[in-house]
Amino acid sequence: MTVDTLFAITFPMTVPFWALMVFAPAWSITHRIISSPWIILPPLAVYLVLAIPRLPALWEVVSRPDLDLITAFFGQRDGAAILWAHVIAFDLFIARWMYLDSRERGIHPLLMGPLLVFTLLLSPMGLLIHMTIRTIVGAPRNAPAAALAEKHETRSGS
Numbered sequence: 001m002t003v004d005t006l007f008a009i010t011f012p013m014t015v016p017f018w019a020l021m022v023f024a025p026a027w028s029i030t031h032r033i034i035s036s037p038w039i040i041l042p043p044l045a046v047y048l049v050l051a052i053p054r055l056p057a058l059w060e061v062v063s064r065p066d067l068d069l070i071t072a073f074f075g076q077r078d079g080a081a082i083l084w085a086h087v088i089a090f091d092l093f094i095a096r097w098m099y100l101d102s103r104e105r106g107i108h109p110l111l112m113g114p115l116l117v118f119t120l121l122l123s124p125m126g127l128l129i130h131m132t133i134r135t136i137v138g139a140p141r142n143a144p145a146a147a148l149a150e151k152h153e154t155r156s157g158s
Contacts, residue, residue, distance in 0.1 A: 006046050007081040013042035014092050021099045022116050025109040034099055040089045047085035050078060058082065091123045098130045104140040107133060 017039045020030040033039065051058055061073045073079045095116050102112045111133070119126025 001049070003050065003078045003081045006050055007084055010043050010046045010081075010085050010088050013046075014039075014088055017092060018095065018116065018120055021095060022113045025099065025103070025112065031103065034096055037093070037096070039096060040093050043085050043089035043092065047082060047089060050082045050085060054078060054082065087123075091120060094123050094127055095119050098127070101130070101134060101140075104142070105134060105137045106141050107137055 017034065020027070021034060024030045057073060061069055074083050098116065098119065099112065101107075102109075115126055115129060115133075118129070
């Protein structure tokens with residue numbers, strides 16, 4: 001496959017997962033699918049296919065951060081495609097965590113849907129907004145029960 005083809009398929013491979021989190025957040029199948037960290041495998045596979053042949057140059061960029069070196073590497077077509085696959089994988093991983101965290105905390109899907117779309121476009125800002133919301137909302141709904149169960153297990157020696 002060409003670099004252009006790999007670049008072109010990277011995001012579409014993740015669309016079903018984003019769609020489930022945004023449009024069917026309360027569906028039990030959504031939760032079961034999104035609970036798996038393996039949902040990020042498709043963009044990671046693209047990343048590996050692109051990165052392994054360029055590993056020596058990529059290693060130099062990440063082990064010796066220099067703006068000129070980074071610009072030169074990621075300014076090339078294959079470097080840009082590697083970066084894109086990296087971003088898409090981590091955006092999905094961040095969104096997965098946000099989705100699961102929001103379900104635990106009882107954050108309404110009508111708030112999370114737009115926030116997940118925003119995260120898809122500008123993930124660092126979306127993550128920051130979610131971190132702010134989760135701070136305001138507080139502990140997960142089942143936190144007291146989980147804490148009591150953990151305390152009981154510690155006392156009983158299990």
